[in-house]
Amino acid sequence: MLVLLRISIGWHFYSEGVEKRDAGNWSAAPFFANAKGPLAGEFRKMVWDADGALRLNKQANLHYWAVFRDQVGAHYGFDDAQKRQAQVNYAKAVEQYDWVIDENAAELEEYELGRDRIATLETQGREKTLRDGVTSLGGQRDTIRKEWTSKASSALKQIDEIWEGYEIAQNAVATSEQSEGRPMFKMAKPRTARVDTSVVDGIIPYFDIAVGLCLLFGLFTPVAALAAAGFLGSVFLSQYPPSTGPQSSNYQLIESMACLVLAGTGAGRFAGLDFFLHLIIRKFWHAPDPDA
Known part of the structure; x- marks a missing residue:
């Protein structure tokens, strides 16, 4: 089940990133501009000009x-x-x-x-x-x-x-x-701020792709999953309190919690490249038993 969860979330991130990259004119500006809740002001400041x-x-x-x-x-x-x-x-x-x-x-x-x-x-x-x-x-x-x-x-x-x-x-x-x-x-x-959408728009598509590929292949899964959880958590906070319906940010909160599960369970070691990474680490850095 952890493998299916990891692959599903990985595919979601990867496909979203590819879609944003290929669109050419994708921007996070409308999302930040319509932010609400206690952090709304901070998100609005990230909109270019x-x-x-x-x-x-x-x-x-x-x-x-x-x-x-x-x-x-x-x-x-x-x-x-x-x-x-x-x-x-x-x-x-x-x-x-x-x-x-x-x-x-x-x-x-x-x-x-x-x-x-x-x-x-x-x-x-x-x-x-x-x-x-x-x-x-x-x-x-x-x-x-x-x-x-x-x-x-x-x-x-x-x-x-x-x-x-x-x-x-x-x-x-x-x-x-x-x-x-x-x-x-x-x-x-x-730039009209230290970090605004003129910078963010170029980063997010490739961030999504990188996180998606890491989760799909089970490589550096804890790091990728924590990055995904942080990203999704920020999306949820930008639309707090969440509304109901298909545009609700509750979906991002649920997926963020799922990413924390992936990070905490080391899901990449099951049918993922992290399995081989851990084998290499244990082979070269595992301390020998002094009683052997």
């Missing part, structure tokens, strides 16, 4: 676009004509950005005015405690936050599209000879 401060800062956008323009030119070895085209793409992105800001000016003004109110809801201890202590008031705080974020959602989505289009346009300047044998040059997102 969660409050849009960077994307709504024109000078910051111009700086990163200019840096990328020069980097992509150096990557492919642009000639003078291509550098001029890269500058045209840059100017077009700036023009599009200005248009988005103008079109959403009223909503963005309300959004900026609401920053202080949201900061009060999240950081002012007395009000936060009061609202968290009464279910209806806690829900009211979430409603206020959702209404506030909706003010800038359209503009931020359009700015994201400008970033994506700019990246594609600059790479398209390269000729087939220049791009042959070179991967598409990606525009790295500047």
Whole structure:
């Protein structure tokens, strides 16, 4: 039964990791942004540019676009004509950005005015405690936050599209000879926190794959199972208290407990590579019997 449990959880992690990797645009941002419970604030901080401060800062956008323009030119070895085209793409992105800001000016003004109110809801201890202590008031705080974020959602989505289009346009300047044998040059997102989704999104798919393979083959099972339990436990805490239905985080809690069972029983030694690993360890590091 332990072998079946280990293989089932291993396959779940492996398949999830492959799906996220192959999707190309998978992100943990929506999950973190909708976190609730006592740790909700910490999870929301992990969303890249969660409050849009960077994307709504024109000078910051111009700086990163200019840096990328020069980097992509150096990557492919642009000639003078291509550098001029890269500058045209840059100017077009700036023009599009200005248009988005103008079109959403009223909503963005309300959004900026609401920053202080949201900061009060999240950081002012007395009000936060009061609202968290009464279910209806806690829900009211979430409603206020959702209404506030909706003010800038359209503009931020359009700015994201400008970033994506700019990246594609600059790479398209390269000729087939220049791009042959070179991967598409990606525009790295500047971190807005020590660890945010710009980092996490690249780690989680391969974390899932690695944990899944270790559990499937029964290799380093205690370490892999503990890592899986910690990951699933964090998922549960991010959605505490859990709701009912298919989206309930109780499933993650149950699987997390199952991973602890795998770690505590050394399940990899049963029909797994840990069996051979333990044989090697016992052969070379087992202390000889002094009475022998």
